[in-house]
Amino acid sequence: FLGAGGGNDIQWCFSQVKGAVDDDVAEADIISTVEFNHSGELLATGDKGGRVVIFQQEQENKTQSHSRGEYNVYSTFQSHEPEFDYLKSLEIEEKINKIRWLPQKNAAQFLLSTNDKTIKLWKISERDKRPEGYNLKEEDGRYRDPTTVTTLRVSSSQSLKADFSSSSPSPWLWEKLPLHILNFFFDYETYLSADDLRINLWHLEITDRSFNIVDIKPANMEELTEVITAAEFHPHHCNVFVYSSSKGTIRLCDMRASALCDRHSKLFEEPEDPSNRSFFSEIISSISDVKFSHSGRYMMTRDYLSVKIWDLNMENRPVETYQVHEYLRSKLCSLYENDCIFDKFECCWNGSDRQVEFLIVMTGSYNNFFRMFDRNTKRDITLEASRENNKPRTVLKPRKVCASGKRKKDEISVDSLDFNKKILHTAWHPKENIIAVATTNNLYIFQDKMN
């Protein structure tokens, strides 16, 4: 598997970990989204407390060529605040569901962040450079050796540029469903947002309304059996987007065909395997994430137990299926009971800045494990994000779960897995072999061991 050495295999090493060391996780610190910007220099996280933390990669130190620059805090701000909806007597969570970076304009960075209700556009700019106290200290408070300080970190400011929310009134209870998807259009001027029933198109210049392009709300809500779970624009064809559903289908739509894309151009669905049928077939088929490949020829979907690669030209089945944690199939009832079966795992492709796509996909699992699948070699690896056993520049040791039978040394039995430790969010640097992996409240950064 990957990491075994030789050839082009990536050897992942621990680089950094951010976040509290306590076992007691503060609810507000739970990381809810992770996103590199387009250059990879910035790494943003959002958390349940409504905060955005942006890390910046240090420029490579010429004298320390054995590792790429480390990520250090660049900016932190409160993006969303909790609100209370008096009509429904419900809290509106401040949890950041998604962050999306815009391309850099001048010296400023822009990002969109959204909670359940409101999308906000933030401008991150640098203030005048002046030495701050923390430029002279490491993250944990120790003073840095002054001779190693070669750059001044500057504080940043962020300002709210726009607050997007559709102002159209509606008597419907579900009008303001939680926004859980945000994705950018090709030209980075329009973007789409999606909730369980609708997908809307926004323009960055227009903050008070959006255009509805998909609406699957039935006239009679009793007939609702399927919801939208993820959506993404095609990377090259600006009029094409896909959205996935809770029944395991993906629909590809072309906005040129009609203004309201209720009719799909393509429907991707794999027929159910009768031998695997169970009470939970539908739930585990629900797609939690959709990502186009960089070429735009493939797309990847994540359902509860697997990652599937689809060729856009073939609708009736995926071209590849990778089992993330098949050993959970016999535990589905317990996972249903404790709600883990509803966990939404994301997936990502490796960085795109290569002539030939490396074609590795990554996704998270339980027990702070995450998995990578190499599409070329068909090998896979399981790694763990944990503070123990992680020394910088030491290659991560592959992990293995023992599904049944005799447990070998160093293997972990399914019954010992900690289902509270889930890795839902992972991100891959757009150009380099650097990955960001979010455990519940910590952010791990791993790097390829440079030769």
Add this chain to the structure above:
Amino acid sequence: MLGKGGKRKFDEHEDGLEGKVVSPTDGPSKVSYTLQRQTIFNISLMKLYNHRPLTEPSLQKTVLINNMLRRIQEELKQEGSLRPMFVAASQPADPLSDNFREAQPAFSHLASAPLLPADLVSTMPLESCLTPASLLEDDTFCTSPAVQHDDGAAKPPPPALQAVKDSFSSALDEIEELCPAPTSAEAVAAEPAASDPKAQPSEPDVHNKPEGLPEGRTAEPKLMDPLPGNFEITASTGFLTDLTLDDILFADIDTSMYDFDPCTSATGAASKMAPVSADELLKTLAPYSSQPVTPNQPFKMDLTELDHIMEVLVGS
């Protein structure tokens, strides 16, 4: 009493149980399948009605749970007047509790739940119905009907997954063949829903909430009151109206001993539930024995055993 002897005896069973696939024609597997279905049904109900969120519940989750309930309801409808059967047959109970114990470490947050079914198992030989969810896991929900309890088969046969026929409908057929007459009561085996620590950790909870409904259809809207608006969808889905829960779950249960409100709040008082549950459990245990089912078999139990059970339940 389930002691070490019992465990030793059925260790072989467990080894042989893993990964086995049962042919749809197998008798005892019908029980497992129906148990599974019943368990899931109850868990689903609890998820919908026990949930008291501060924020809007996820519509996706609600829809998926609703779909689950609808599917089960459809199956039950197809079975017609036949109520879900629980044919214990020759299925030994001990491996179930063993599996329960072994499955426990997998979900540490469930460990705090009282070992209700296991305790009952230990005191009563007629315990096959009280199968917690985690237990049913090992019966492989994937291939339904589930595990075949061979007599100490050393190695599991290769999964013979030639069953092209829909396993659901074949299971239904088998049930019809085996049990043409309805029994007097259904047992419900539901693992304490420890996923929500505020919710009732005991299965009797599940019995009683829906059971309140038949007593007065008007109680149903009351269940909806404290729930956020999104649950309108469940209130109007109709899966409760088409088939009275009586038919599904609680026929012929003597409700005279009950003294509780059809639950208007999401969390009822534990103490209220316990006495009810014991009685109900005892009644539902009636048909279950290691012999082939004979409907309306008179229920016999020592008072001392009853006391013990009451202690366990009230004490938890």
